[in-house]
């Protein structure tokens with residue numbers, strides 16, 4: 001058994017009694033209250049999900065296993081001469097909470113390589129999809145097409161499945177999926193946008209390095225990929241993609257069904273598609289300006305026109321965060337180091353100075369500050385990935401790391417099928433004391 005799986009088993013066995021005790025002795029203790037605004041308003045802030053993989057503080061932002069983004073990037077093993085950690089090391093860390101040694105990280109790198117080859121039927125499926133298919137629809141379809149390989153589903157149907165061992169099957173499916181999806185994403189990209197010239201995987205490369213290679217993008221894109229996938233991996237459990245994946249898996253659907261569903265949620269413009277929308281909005285501004293550098297006054301007018309037309313400003317606002325997203329800050333630091341004079345980065349920088357005041361003055365958005373999506377497309381654009389229809393797929397590869405770690409732990413701790421209760425409008429009116 002691999003070091004990762006063995007370590008995970010140990011962590012799971014240590015953790016189980018904590019959940020069992022809470023559930024047995026304290027299940028009646030109240031966690032919070034729910035008001036009518038929350039019932040109507042997307043269950044905002046209701047504390048009803050449980051995860052130890054990451055926690056999102058409204059002011060501080062995300063912590064992975066208790067560590068800030070900066071600490072995470074700093075402490076994990078990196079390929080020689082690179083600035084960002086192995087994605088495989090991050091996967092080890094998310095699953096176990098332990099920082100792997102270089103040898104442990106490399107063991108996961110080798111394990112992923114062995115599982116990486118794409119089945120021919122996935123390629124056939126992608127090639128048979130209508131040429132107008134969005135890359136996210138292709139990505140989701142490719143993931144669910146592999147369901148017939150699910151170790152979890154097979155174990156369930158053969159009766160080998162117990163509450164105690166079910167995490168092992170989820171883990172195997174998650175390893176298989178994670179090792180393959182970067183190649184699936186690259187295949188979609190090359191087929192759709194690069195004259196169908198496909199680049200084979202390089203068996204000498206780690207996940208980030210091989211992704212850059214199969215995309216046909218030179219260094220430092222390998223490091224961009226590592227940074228991007230890690231930053232986009234997890235944002236606790238309430239966001240649409242994470243919650244959907246967890247919800248579907250709670251019915252004991254396997255990881256292929258669950259992740260594909262989560263990816264479909266990520267495809268929405270209020271969630272992952274915002275990074276594509278930011279780029280498209282910026283390019284529109286650039287075109288309208290005809291190459292003239294905008295002043296803050298000009299940029300303000302574009303922002304106000306967008307709001308007056310009834311649209312949101314993509315890349316700003318957040319359901320939980322109440323300050324600038326540290327994932328934005330991390331990417332901004334990358335831009336300041338690697339592309340300080342880039343034209344689009346200058347636009348993003350100007351937006352940072354212009355948008356929050358406007359959103360505050362409008363008085364609607366609870367958080368006027370930029371989120372992860374405001375900055376990410378600019379980096380991709382700079383390194384030559386200019387087909388922004390593809391950006392959400394990149395987000396999907398990253399997000400898979402977090403949600404697959406979560407559903408592996410869901411099974412380890414035996415979390416129940418999710419089933420919140422609904423009410424009718426009449427019931428809410430009664431609770432509110434309204435008479436019709």
Ligand code: HAX
Nearest residue numbers: 270271272274312313314315316317318319364365366371
């Ligand atoms: N531009 C204009 N209006 C905005 C806004 C923005 N960027 N952010 C919020 N608002 C508006 C909302 O549309 C809402 O208006 P209505 O009352 O008329 O419906 C009001 O302000 C209150 O919204 P909120 O409570 O502050 O925000 P929500 O929790 O409802 O929504 C969103 C959070 C991220 C969806 C929202 O801020 C938004 O639409 N932002 C732009 C899209 C975006 O960047 N999405 C990516 C978010 C990060 C992410 O999940 N990435 O995957």
